[in-house]
Amino acid sequence: MSKRVIFDFDISFTNGGGIQGQEFRLDIGGESISDKELADYIVWDMRLLMVGKVKIINKRYIVEEHKRSPISLAQGEELIDLSHTVFDGLVTYKGLPAPVICDYLSREQSKEIYEKGVTVQIGRIDMVANTGTYIDCPFHFFEEGTDLSEVPLNAFTGLNGITIEAKGVTEIGIDFFKNKEIRNKAVLVHSGWATNWNTEAYFTDHPYVTKEAAEYLRECDVKLVGIDSHNIDDTRGKARPVHSTLLGADILIVEHMCNLDMLPAAGYTFHAVPPKVKGMGTFPVRAYAKL
Known part of the structure; x- marks a missing residue:
């Protein structure tokens, strides 16, 4: 079915001032769209410069016939990942050692270093250069x-x-x-x-x-x-x-x-x-x- 998103927005600029909009309607290709994706699209589609904070307000969806082609979040570009995932124990080339991926500092260990509620992970990888893509x-x-x-x-x-x-x-x-x-x-x-x-x-x-x-x-x-x-x-x-x-x-x-x-x-x-x-x-x- 054809989905449209209805929303208000409030955009502020880094050099002062801002613009607002109410009850905007946009066609979307899927079932939903995140606030971040919607904000990025508005900024791109309106050719805005020096944009600071963008707030999406009162967002909701309706089923309604599209008025134009659904929005392209990629804005005319698409990225194709051409790389394999490198994981612990992966054999890329027989005879060469597989990578060893582990914690140098685990989240549990980090609790003793940082204030309460803050944890970090510092990873370590041991591998030959001919690994993965x-x-x-x-x-x-x-x-x-x-x-x-x-x-x-x-x-x-x-x-x-x-x-x-x-x-x-x-x-x-x-x-x-x-x-x-x-x-x-x-x-x-x-x-x-x-x-x-x-x-x-x-x-x-x-x-x-x-x-x-x-x-x-x-x-x-x-x-x-x-x-x-x-x-x-x-x-x-x-x-x-x-x-x-x-x-x-x-x-x-x-x-x-x-x-x-x-x-x-x-x-x-x-x-x-x-x-x-x-x-x-x-x-x-x-x-x-x-x-």
């Missing part, structure tokens, strides 16, 4: 290559993305990238292998990009290559030609991605920012796409 920069393979602290921030964020569909294919060759607008793009390879995440099947016979395809990507000056598989290289041997080719050309790599099936072919930006750590070439990221 992570990004590789040149230092991972090359001693003189740039490490996480030296790669410029704009190499990690705001990259125009393109999705390469390669589901059901083990050897992802050069033909998957030809006749595509890939120059200066973040090229994300959707193999569909993420459905095997955290199972034994994830580690063997996984999809990978070929050496020839990596050389083609390098020639096309792509910015970054990501894949939702166990490794961008074929791990049955000791060679890692794709890592060597791409990282040797300062092209970043993101592995162990997920939700690539939720991306369009193009028309989005890709973001995967690691901490600024000196002397490391790999680290987990919260990778996401902004549609």
Whole structure:
């Protein structure tokens, strides 16, 4: 059924003054909307600046035919999370230790430090850099290559993305990238292998990009290559030609991605920012796409 929200509002500005409204009605797409979401939408829709406190008052819902398309809380943007969750005991790569996640200071212990009613938790994690969804920069393979602290921030964020569909294919060759607008793009390879995440099947016979395809990507000056598989290289041997080719050309790599099936072919930006750590070439990221 069509739901509408009716409400009053009181908005104050940080430079003085304010505005009020009574009995406003807005179409909504679901059954309800929070005060915070409603306040954010009003500020955006009215193009208000220097807004301070926003109070939503007398909010209620009615069933009534919509007068326009339901409001978009994302205001024209949608974020797609492309990262796996890192948890205690997660095995990302066989042979490497799983992360140990625990309390450094527990809430119970904090009761002895802070005033009554105040508790805090300080967490501790012990892990190798190749855990979860992570990004590789040149230092991972090359001693003189740039490490996480030296790669410029704009190499990690705001990259125009393109999705390469390669589901059901083990050897992802050069033909998957030809006749595509890939120059200066973040090229994300959707193999569909993420459905095997955290199972034994994830580690063997996984999809990978070929050496020839990596050389083609390098020639096309792509910015970054990501894949939702166990490794961008074929791990049955000791060679890692794709890592060597791409990282040797300062092209970043993101592995162990997920939700690539939720991306369009193009028309989005890709973001995967690691901490600024000196002397490391790999680290987990919260990778996401902004549609």
